[in-house]
Amino acid sequence: MPHFDVLIVGGGQAGAYAAIQLRQQGFVGTVAIAGRENELPYERPPLSKEYLLGDKEWERLLIRPASFWQEKAIALLLGLEVTAVQPTARQVTMNDGSSLGYGKLIWATGGEPRRLACPGTDLKGVHVVRTRAHADAILGQLSDVSRAVIVGGGYIGLEAAAVLRKLGKEVTLLEALPRVLARVAGEDVSSFYEAEHRAQGVDLRTSAAISAVEGLDRVSGVRLADGSLIECQMVIVGIGIIPSVEPLLAAGIKGENGIEVDDFCRTSDENIYAIGDCAAQANRFAGGAVLRVESVQNANDQAACAVKAILGEAQSYAAIPWFWSNQYDLKLQTVGISSGYDAAILRGDCAARCFSVLYLKAGRLIAVDAINATRDYVQARKLIEEWAMIAPEDLVDTSRPLKDLPRL
Amino acid sequence: MTTIVFFEPDGTRREVEANPGESLMEVAVRHGVEGVDADCGGVCACATCHGHIDPAFFGRLLAMNDTEDAMLELVEDQRAANSRLLCQIQVGPELDGIVIKLPGVRR
Ligand SMILES: Cc1cc2nc3c(=O)[nH]c(=O)nc-3n(C[C@H](O)[C@H](O)[C@H](O)COP(=O)(O)OP(=O)(O)OC[C@H]3O[C@@H](n4cnc5c(N)ncnc54)[C@H](O)[C@@H]3O)c2cc1C
Ligand code: FES
Numbered sequence A: 001m002p003h004f005d006v007l008i009v010g011g012g013q014a015g016a017y018a019a020i021q022l023r024q025q026g027f028v029g030t031v032a033i034a035g036r037e038n039e040l041p042y043e044r045p046p047l048s049k050e051y052l053l054g055d056k057e058w059e060r061l062l063i064r065p066a067s068f069w070q071e072k073a074i075a076l077l078l079g080l081e082v083t084a085v086q087p088t089a090r091q092v093t094m095n096d097g098s099s100l101g102y103g104k105l106i107w108a109t110g111g112e113p114r115r116l117a118c119p120g121t122d123l124k125g126v127h128v129v130r131t132r133a134h135a136d137a138i139l140g141q142l143s144d145v146s147r148a149v150i151v152g153g154g155y156i157g158l159e160a161a162a163v164l165r166k167l168g169k170e171v172t173l174l175e176a177l178p179r180v181l182a183r184v185a186g187e188d189v190s191s192f193y194e195a196e197h198r199a200q201g202v203d204l205r206t207s208a209a210i211s212a213v214e215g216l217d218r219v220s221g222v223r224l225a226d227g228s229l230i231e232c233q234m235v236i237v238g239i240g241i242i243p244s245v246e247p248l249l250a251a252g253i254k255g256e257n258g259i260e261v262d263d264f265c266r267t268s269d270e271n272i273y274a275i276g277d278c279a280a281q282a283n284r285f286a287g288g289a290v291l292r293v294e295s296v297q298n299a300n301d302q303a304a305c306a307v308k309a310i311l312g313e314a315q316s317y318a319a320i321p322w323f324w325s326n327q328y329d330l331k332l333q334t335v336g337i338s339s340g341y342d343a344a345i346l347r348g349d350c351a352a353r354c355f356s357v358l359y360l361k362a363g364r365l366i367a368v369d370a371i372n373a374t375r376d377y378v379q380a381r382k383l384i385e386e387w388a389m390i391a392p393e394d395l396v397d398t399s400r401p402l403k404d405l406p407r408l
Numbered sequence B: 001m002t003t004i005v006f007f008e009p010d011g012t013r014r015e016v017e018a019n020p021g022e023s024l025m026e027v028a029v030r031h032g033v034e035g036v037d038a039d040c041g042g043v044c045a046c047a048t049c050h051g052h053i054d055p056a057f058f059g060r061l062l063a064m065n066d067t068e069d070a071m072l073e074l075v076e077d078q079r080a081a082n083s084r085l086l087c088q089i090q091v092g093p094e095l096d097g098i099v100i101k102l103p104g105v106r107r
Helices: A012-024 A066-071 A133-142 A153-165 A185-197 A248-249 A296-310 A374-385 B023-029 B066-078
Strands: A003-009 A031-035 A075-077 A082-086 A090-096 A097-105 A112-113 A124-127 A145-150 A168-173 A204-205 A212-213 A219-224 A227-232 A234-237 A241-243 A258-261 A273-275 A279-282 A322-327 A328-335 A343-349 A352-363 A364-371 B001-008 B013-018 B051-055 B083-085 B098-103
Touching: A012 A031, A012 A296, A082 A248, A097 A124, A097 A296, A097 B066, A124 A133, A124 B023, A145 A153, A145 A227, A153 A185, A153 A322, A185 A204, A185 A322, A185 A328, A185 A343, A185 A364, A212 B023, A219 A234, A219 A322, A273 A296, A296 B098, A328 A352, A328 A374, A343 A374, A352 A374, A364 A374, B013 B023, B051 B066, B066 B083
Parallel strands: A003 A031, A003 A097, A031 A075, A097 A273, A124 A234, A145 A168, A145 A234, A168 A204, A258 A279, B001 B098
Antiparallel strands: A082 A090, A090 A097, A112 A241, A212 A219, A219 A227, A322 A328, A328 A364, A343 A352, A352 A364, B001 B013, B051 B083, B051 B098
16 A cells, blocks of 8 residues: 555645745655645645636646656646545545555645535536636537626626626526625625626626526526526536535544634644645634635645644644635725624725725724725734724825824 | 746845746746745735846836736845746746745745
8 A cells, every 4th residue: 555654635725835845944754745636736725717718727826836746746636526534543435446655644634625505406507606617617618608697796696697797698697695795805895796797797696596507408597586497508616615524524623614623734633634625723813713715825834734734843833814806896805804883984096996895893903905005904913913903084195195094 | 948046035046947928936836946835826916926037137027017016025134136926927038047036935
């Protein structure tokens, strides 16, 4: 049975970055990545943006070129899924029946797109966007599509809507909640994006309930709970992910919605780490709440954190969460975690399409959404790290940069 | 062919070839140059592609836009007069021989 000093399960953002960091930090032991997708590690954000639009070709999504993994002696075991973990024996079983031994295991499996719970979701033409294969399936069908329905008004759904509009498709976007981006942003940001998408020609409907996806073999429409039918040739579902953690849970590792990890990304087994979208960790920027953060930032920073711990230089995870989303000519940059805010302050002018929303909790700045306002984003990041308290009447004053505002 | 010289954070000299139209960030990533993480994949949203540009070439580059200038504030402590985000610089023959020092990404 092959044995690796560090075995990484999942060759996505977090897994790839963990391997890169191991070598960068001088680790000389054996390293392998076992990944289900038969692809070199690549970036997912362009799948709902430039890649879907046809603006960025595949090779430019690769996190590193093929030669890199060879030069760094990182074994890529691709097209293989880990189906079981035996923590005591320190080995994993793969879907081809083979086994691998490990010294340390890094679980970096991300998640599976959540599917709609209604009839008709397995019809042809119903898509999700998590992998290259998903995006290619959409691209392969696009020329036959004039009308598309997007389900889910999160970042991915909104980005996909923007791309399809740019490609000249008629787009209906259905959000179940009363506003888009409801889980991640305040009302000002939601209503701004709703207005932008409508101005771009998206038929955007909130509080929408779907009763079925209809069609014979291919999708022909989406039936709403009120009985109306939206005709379409394509449905893209972007309603979140379910973390891929069954093999670890089955092995008795602690977790539920994600694998629980400590400040060093270690699971309840000292030889197993979990990082990226599948890891649930107490986050100091969310008041210590245990949560999964789905972003490139979190994937990379947790990867670096786990690697330090494995190399005996453990440092508590303390990275500030940040995220971006590009739609049309709008550049949204988010920093901090806004959940639990008790005041949201609008800085700048929505009509000028350049503003930020600052979220406060008990007077302290906890998060910012900056739209075409990079300087606010950058300066707020430092203020959030310092738990700064700034008077709301100062925060709205765009004549002064955030960093120059007096602290209370 | 356009040759780009990177100095990795530990001082290692890397002389690599660039394809026309690539950004300097993409050149570095494609050659596995250490010190460029490119978390955001080149959309000027992360500042993990920060480099110090050979002064002889710095003035010849297209000026940076506001967004890039703002993003550079994130790496203020490593910033110098010749700082740029490498994803914002497109390679052309005029950059042949350019030297870039990479201060390294902190995590
Ligand atoms: C369309 C899209 C757009 C996005 N846009 C942004 C953005 O703009 N900004 C941002 O910060 N983030 C964005 N994200 C989120 C970001 O891409 C993720 O947070 C990041 O990829 C998480 O990395 P990960 O390694 O945890 O998971 P992934 O990158 O999903 O990698 C997990 C890998 O593990 C594999 N795997 C799963 N189970 C097993 C198993 N049992 N055995 C072997 N392999 C397995 C999977 O097939 C996959 O290849 C976006 C994501 C998507 C899908
Ligand atoms: S790659 Fe992110 S700013 Fe350049």
